Amino acid sequence: MADASTLKVYHLPGAWGLPTVSPFCLKLDAWLRMTGIAHEAITASTPFAGPKGKAPWIELDGQKLGDSTFIVAHLAARFGVDPDAHLTPAQRGTAVAIQRLIDENLYWTMVHDRWMNEANWRQFRDVVLGGLSVPARRLLGPVARRGVKKQLAGHGMGIHTAAEIATIGRRDVNALAAILGDQEWFFGAEPSSTDAIVYAQLVNIWRAPLESEVRRAIGQTPNLVAFLDRFAARYY
Ligand SMILES: N[C@@H](CCC(=O)N[C@@H](CS)C(=O)NCC(=O)O)C(=O)O
Numbered sequence: 001m002a003d004a005s006t007l008k009v010y011h012l013p014g015a016w017g018l019p020t021v022s023p024f025c026l027k028l029d030a031w032l033r034m035t036g037i038a039h040e041a042i043t044a045s046t047p048f049a050g051p052k053g054k055a056p057w058i059e060l061d062g063q064k065l066g067d068s069t070f071i072v073a074h075l076a077a078r079f080g081v082d083p084d085a086h087l088t089p090a091q092r093g094t095a096v097a098i099q100r101l102i103d104e105n106l107y108w109t110m111v112h113d114r115w116m117n118e119a120n121w122r123q124f125r126d127v128v129l130g131g132l133s134v135p136a137r138r139l140l141g142p143v144a145r146r147g148v149k150k151q152l153a154g155h156g157m158g159i160h161t162a163a164e165i166a167t168i169g170r171r172d173v174n175a176l177a178a179i180l181g182d183q184e185w186f187f188g189a190e191p192s193s194t195d196a197i198v199y200a201q202l203v204n205i206w207r208a209p210l211e212s213e214v215r216r217a218i219g220q221t222p223n224l225v226a227f228l229d230r231f232a233a234r235y236y
Pocket of ligand 1: 024055069
């Protein structure tokens with residue numbers, strides 16, 4: 001029987017063999033698998049019930065908490081786990097830089113490719129709004145799309161052309177491939193939170209049957225493709 005000390009994790013719907021098509025939700029899911037923390041995963045149709053209006057969010061000890069990074073820090077302290085314990089201070093610095101590259105930049109190239117490319121949008125709208133009835137999807141789809149267009153412009157990614165966004169995304173993918181090199185995990189022989197972050201974002205581009213230059217770029221980096229397979233084999 002669930003009580004307040006049961007960790008409840010709310011994430012957006014899944015597709016393409018992934019439990020969720022949100023990289024932030026998948027990051028948390030992957031981190032929870034890595035740490036083995038028991039939890040109840042709940043699919044939410046929209047992110048609006050989250051304390052910050054975004055997914056993922058959790059409920060624990062009678063409180064709601066939003067933002068994947070704050071959630072991970074909270075759970076690490078609450079359950080006394082640290083998959084990054086083996087990192088040096090310099091590696092911890094690099095981990096933050098990789099996270100920013102992914103969460104604050106590469107993510108937005110994916111948002112552009114999913115939501116603003118007409119052919120991709122026609123497929124993706126039924127995935128991202130898949131938890132809603134078909135009439136609700138038809139009604140909310142254009143509204144949500146207008147909102148995302150504003151977010152893209154506000155972030156700055158949306159003011160670039162599709163070709164420029166492809167260049168930006170390619171550069172991020174190639175940087176990640178260069179950092180990984182021929183290592184098994186981003187910081188050597190043992191996995192860390194960074195691997196969960198990289199996996200969650202890249203697999204969401206790689207497994208989606210949507211056209212994009214960034215997806216092509218991933219396909220051109222065999223070490224990243226092998227990394228995605230390695231991560232999935234170990235944790236999924
Ligand atoms: N910084 C947040 C970002 C979360 C986020 O942007 N989630 C997206 C789904 S991938 C969302 O809920 N977007 C809804 C919106 O912005 O309205 C985190 O790390 O959790």
